[in-house]
Amino acid sequence: MLPLRDLQLRFFGAVSRGGPIDAGLRAVVREHGTLGAAARIEIYADMYRARLVDVLREDFPRVCALLGDETFAAVAERYLARHPSRQPSVRHLGHRFAGHLAVENLPHPFLADLAHLEWARVEVFDAPDPEPLRLADLAAIAPADWPALTLRPIAACRIVSSAWPVHEIWATAGDGDARRAWPAVPTRIRVWREEWSVSHAAMGAIEAAAFGVLQRGVPFAEICAAAEAGREPDAAAREVGALLMRWLEDGLLARRQAP
Amino acid sequence: MAIAVPYLGHGVGLRPVHFPRLWDGTAAVDWFEAIAENFMVAGGRPLAALDRARGQAPLALHGVSLSIGSTDPLDEAYLRRLRGLAARVEPAWLSDHLCWSGVGGHYAHDLLPLPFTEEALRHVVGRVVAVQERLGRQILLENVSSYLTFAHSTLAEWEFLGAVAEQADCGILLDVNNVHVSAVNHGFAAERYLAGLPSDRVAQIHLAGHTDMGAYLFDTHDGPVIDPVWDLYRVALQRFGRVSTLVEWDDHIPELDVVCAEADQARAVEAEVLGAVHAATA
Numbered sequence: 001m002l003p004l005r006d007l008q009l010r011f012f013g014a015v016s017r018g019g020p021i022d023a024g025l026r027a028v029v030r031e032h033g034t035l036g037a038a039a040r041i042e043i044y045a046d047m048y049r050a051r052l053v054d055v056l057r058e059d060f061p062r063v064c065a066l067l068g069d070e071t072f073a074a075v076a077e078r079y080l081a082r083h084p085s086r087q088p089s090v091r092h093l094g095h096r097f098a099g100h101l102a103v104e105n106l107p108h109p110f111l112a113d114l115a116h117l118e119w120a121r122v123e124v125f126d127a128p129d130p131e132p133l134r135l136a137d138l139a140a141i142a143p144a145d146w147p148a149l150t151l152r153p154i155a156a157c158r159i160v161s162s163a164w165p166v167h168e169i170w171a172t173a174g175d176g177d178a179r180r181a182w183p184a185v186p187t188r189i190r191v192w193r194e195e196w197s198v199s200h201a202a203m204g205a206i207e208a209a210a211f212g213v214l215q216r217g218v219p220f221a222e223i224c225a226a227a228e229a230g231r232e233p234d235a236a237a238r239e240v241g242a243l244l245m246r247w248l249e250d251g252l253l254a255r256r257q258a259p
Numbered sequence: 260m261a262i263a264v265p266y267l268g269h270g271v272g273l274r275p276v277h278f279p280r281l282w283d284g285t286a287a288v289d290w291f292e293a294i295a296e297n298f299m300v301a302g303g304r305p306l307a308a309l310d311r312a313r314g315q316a317p318l319a320l321h322g323v324s325l326s327i328g329s330t331d332p333l334d335e336a337y338l339r340r341l342r343g344l345a346a347r348v349e350p351a352w353l354s355d356h357l358c359w360s361g362v363g364g365h366y367a368h369d370l371l372p373l374p375f376t377e378e379a380l381r382h383v384v385g386r387v388v389a390v391q392e393r394l395g396r397q398i399l400l401e402n403v404s405s406y407l408t409f410a411h412s413t414l415a416e417w418e419f420l421g422a423v424a425e426q427a428d429c430g431i432l433l434d435v436n437n438v439h440v441s442a443v444n445h446g447f448a449a450e451r452y453l454a455g456l457p458s459d460r461v462a463q464i465h466l467a468g469h470t471d472m473g474a475y476l477f478d479t480h481d482g483p484v485i486d487p488v489w490d491l492y493r494v495a496l497q498r499f500g501r502v503s504t505l506v507e508w509d510d511h512i513p514e515l516d517v518v519c520a521e522a523d524q525a526r527a528v529e530a531e532v533l534g535a536v537h538a539a540t541a
Contacts, residue, residue, distance in 0.1 A: 001376075001411040002411075004330055004374065004376075004378055004379050004382060005330040005362075007374065007409070008329065008362040009362055009363055011371065012361065012362045012363065012371075015369075028409050028411055029409060029410065030412075032408075032445055032446055035406075035474050035475060039474075040406050043406040043407075043475070043477075044406065044407075048368075048369060051368060051369065052368060084366075085361075085367075086364055086366065088324035088325075088326070088334055088366055089296045089299060090296070091296070091297075091300070093368075125303050125304070126300035126301060126304075126306075127301055128301040129302035129303065156303070193303065196303065
């Protein structure tokens, strides 16, 4: 007879690692009908792989489309072997999947970054509800207070950086064209949720620089300085004004807490 | 002391695929059962949907990750989140499974079988007592479908489940389909299982479909309830009386009308059986 702890450790090992089942574990499983002990344990091992690969397939549908079902399943099983779930909710299963793809020898160099984008969308989907800043909130701010004004992005927002245009690859992942050799294009993408809708958009160089500063929660004057970057002050101011309007329209800025 | 939960009638599982029909107000639902872990998140559409459903009908929370039989320490962070969710939606009751789901800090996200031994009984009873203290309420534990049993078990599954419920003072969520599946897989009489449970502990019933794999039955929850399970439900009603019932669908989930029609079928079976019981008693 195996103590409960020992039994669970052996059973979990057999189910999660696959391969031959140790004799000690087989000996404590009752045989009945046409199914032997090993076959009965194997049912659980099959369920483990099938269920968790399915979860990853749902969270990374475009990576799966590009790899094909069979290759994706093989990659996912290697991921599960290296990174078994450590959270009670299966929602977190894929949080290291993009990093794992980076060390796999895969046919497309951009797959890890595409997975980063897909995971950012998963994270934003159930992030804390945004309470976005609106134009009327800003209208109430006195001009003299603007330089010291601190803006922050909403919590349901992520930035994905890539050497490839993964937003374009994401959009075409369902068709064969996405498997072509994409040219390397440094890309920064913001991913955010407006009410219940998750969106993403590539940012130009000025927006990326300004948004990077915004994420640090610094005064508005520093955001303007980041956008200026050697350009005429008037042009930079117009650019920042346009960015601010875009961020407000997209609901990207968090409403300020009352003092 | 017995389990104290209300009778709510015949509920349906809260599934995103049904949200449009649920929100347009054309479907009548006695109560919802929501998978707790799907809503243990910071925000977004899931929580908003849960709040909306709660505004329409009573709701029960059904967990899948409590891992009550695991020999790992209880996951205190998980219990805090579960307690927080329960405070938010005030469920009619809260349930999980009599199984273990992980060990050594890792999770299988599956309902793994326990040996039915005195050691496991002491272990599970202690953990149920601790969980009920943390949550500030009684919980229900559901019997799971299983594909193996352990040679060193000294108790029948129903004896183990009944003893856990009595000793830890918790309730039982009786999954009639799981009883049928395990009875076929392990060669015991399903009626004996029902007869061996303490009748004042059964607070909810699950019905579901399964798949016949030839050598064994597989608990898939992806098809209609089959006749032998409806028959066993009749036996359960005769033994336990009126118990809130839900037909579970986890895969290939049909239109809400189909799910509600199955709930109505369960309602009709209940009327048929309990009407007969009352007539016999009169």
